[in-house]
Amino acid sequence: MRNLVIVGTQWGDEGKGKFVDLLTPNFDIVVRYQGGHNAGHTVIVNSKRFILRLIPSGILHPDKVCVIGNGVVVDPEALMQEIEELASVGVQVEGRLFVSDRASLILPYHRVADRASEEARGGERVGTTLRGIGPAYEDKVGRRALRACDLFDFERFKTRALANAAEVSFRLGSELLESKYESYFQSAERMASMVRNTAYLLNRAVDDGKSVLLEGAQGTMLDVDHGTFPYVTSSNAIAGGATTGTGLAPNKIGGVLGVSKAYVTRVGSGPFPTELLDSTGEHLRQRGNEYGSVTGRPRRTGWFDAVIARYSVMLNGIDSIALTKLDVLDELDEINVCIGYKYNGELIQEVPALASVLSKVEPVYKTVPGWKVSTSGIRDFDRLPSKAQDYVRLLEDLIGCPIGLISTGAERNDTVVVPNTPAVRWLTAH
Ligand code: GDP
Ligand code: IMO
Numbered sequence: 001m002r003n004l005v006i007v008g009t010q011w012g013d014e015g016k017g018k019f020v021d022l023l024t025p026n027f028d029i030v031v032r033y034q035g036g037h038n039a040g041h042t043v044i045v046n047s048k049r050f051i052l053r054l055i056p057s058g059i060l061h062p063d064k065v066c067v068i069g070n071g072v073v074v075d076p077e078a079l080m081q082e083i084e085e086l087a088s089v090g091v092q093v094e095g096r097l098f099v100s101d102r103a104s105l106i107l108p109y110h111r112v113a114d115r116a117s118e119e120a121r122g123g124e125r126v127g128t129t130l131r132g133i134g135p136a137y138e139d140k141v142g143r144r145a146l147r148a149c150d151l152f153d154f155e156r157f158k159t160r161a162l163a164n165a166a167e168v169s170f171r172l173g174s175e176l177l178e179s180k181y182e183s184y185f186q187s188a189e190r191m192a193s194m195v196r197n198t199a200y201l202l203n204r205a206v207d208d209g210k211s212v213l214l215e216g217a218q219g220t221m222l223d224v225d226h227g228t229f230p231y232v233t234s235s236n237a238i239a240g241g242a243t244t245g246t247g248l249a250p251n252k253i254g255g256v257l258g259v260s261k262a263y264v265t266r267v268g269s270g271p272f273p274t275e276l277l278d279s280t281g282e283h284l285r286q287r288g289n290e291y292g293s294v295t296g297r298p299r300r301t302g303w304f305d306a307v308i309a310r311y312s313v314m315l316n317g318i319d320s321i322a323l324t325k326l327d328v329l330d331e332l333d334e335i336n337v338c339i340g341y342k343y344n345g346e347l348i349q350e351v352p353a354l355a356s357v358l359s360k361v362e363p364v365y366k367t368v369p370g371w372k373v374s375t376s377g378i379r380d381f382d383r384l385p386s387k388a389q390d391y392v393r394l395l396e397d398l399i400g401c402p403i404g405l406i407s408t409g410a411e412r413n414d415t416v417v418v419p420n421t422p423a424v425r426w427l428t429a430h
């Protein structure tokens with residue numbers, strides 16, 4: 001099968017957008033399978049910076065079809081804004097961007113509910129993006145959601161939307177601002193023309209020999225089932241979500257590329273065993289420009305965690321890793337890699353279910369020397385300093401999965417392709 005899932009192996013922002021963009025030329029269709037406009041995927045092309053939130057990062061390639069799958073929660077206002085931003089830089093989406101008729105919609109009241117739920121949690125807040133993602137998924141599993149297909153009977157849609165909004169306003173004791181809904185309805189009406197049964201669209205394309213790139217948002221540790229619950233997002237970010245979130249069956253997936261940062265970052269609250277709260281953490285934040293692409297919040301930073309990487313490889317069936325931001329480590333004297341955790345005096349190698357336990361584990365580190373020369377923009381494995389090569393090999397051994405791609409800068413071409421690794425097959429048109 002020629003269809004590939006790209007998934008984040010940590011807590012998001014691993015650099016998925018860059019790799020979706022890099023691999024898109026070799027695929028016919030790019031599809032997002034979960035999350036919403038909580039995602040922020042940065043792509044840099046010829047020094048121009050694009051941040052895709054809801055639309056698949058493949059949209060920057062003018063001849064490609066992009067799909068927002070049924071597993072995504074869609075805010076029509078956010079979608080229209082993104083379409084306008086793209087149009088202003090010459091990227092037209094008409095006729096090549098489709099939204100699943102089964103995608104649940106985010107309504108303005110979901111944002112109000114998101115904020116209220118965070119406030120109610122007090123000190124235990126998740127640190128959500130406040131985009132209404134969680135409440136929209138609650139409506140979906142609670143079988144109350146309005147879906148994209150509901151736009152086809154627009155008068156009924158408006159009635160139901162306002163009834164839902166009135167109920168939530170009553171429950172939360174908040175004011176129902178009908179004016180907010182006027183602009184929302186305008187966007188929703190515009191979106192209706194893009195709505196299709198995308199499960200058939202994708203499966204027919206695959207039957208016709210076309211290839212699909214499935215773009216994950218967030219990361220494995222933010223997955224609602226397998227991540228650091230309750231400090232997670234409300235969807236299945238892991239590769240399994242790519243089948244439920246698109247309607248492409250598991251046997252249509254030909255491989256899974258895991259994107260891992262050479263260190264780790266996290267936005268929002270929750271356990272982070274290798275977090276650095278010192279000047280090294282600040283150095284990584286500055287050098288890696290680790291500020292949220294959606295909310296601008298400073299990202300928490302820490303050392304690479306092999307326990308989490310192995311867990312991600314297992315859960316996602318990752319057969320190749322793309323290692324990003326190696327260049328951010330260039331100036332460090334020494335680099336730590338977490339090889340296990342200590343908890344109650346015992347060494348553990350597995351990720352515990354309880355966030356309260358994961359927040360108390362003590363990371364066990366292997367320390368290696370830094371390379372102290374620039375790797376920025378290097379495109380050939382043999383040209384990496386030998387200590388950087390050793391670091392990559394060490395991670396590979398610890399993770400138990402080949403590192404086939406190494407990113408040494410934000411631009412498309414700042415990428416090392418490691419010869420004779422399984423990732424190479426995704427770099428040619430197929
Ligand atoms: P995503 O959410 O996984 O798509 O990742 P983000 O786009 O939120 O964050 C990754 C950030 O790192 C973006 O600003 C990218 O432009 C940048 N980036 C990606 N790869 C590299 C790299 O190898 N080196 C450096 N210095 N920056 C990178
Ligand atoms: P990309 O796709 C990093 C985090 C939020 C919060 C938690 C729940 O760019 O990697 P939500 O608004 O989803 O209910 O928030 O998940 N989060 C992300 N962190 N990258 C993302 O997306 C994220 N999307 C959500 O910060 O901790």
Ligand code: MG
Nearest residue numbers: 013040041293
């Ligand atoms: Mg991001």
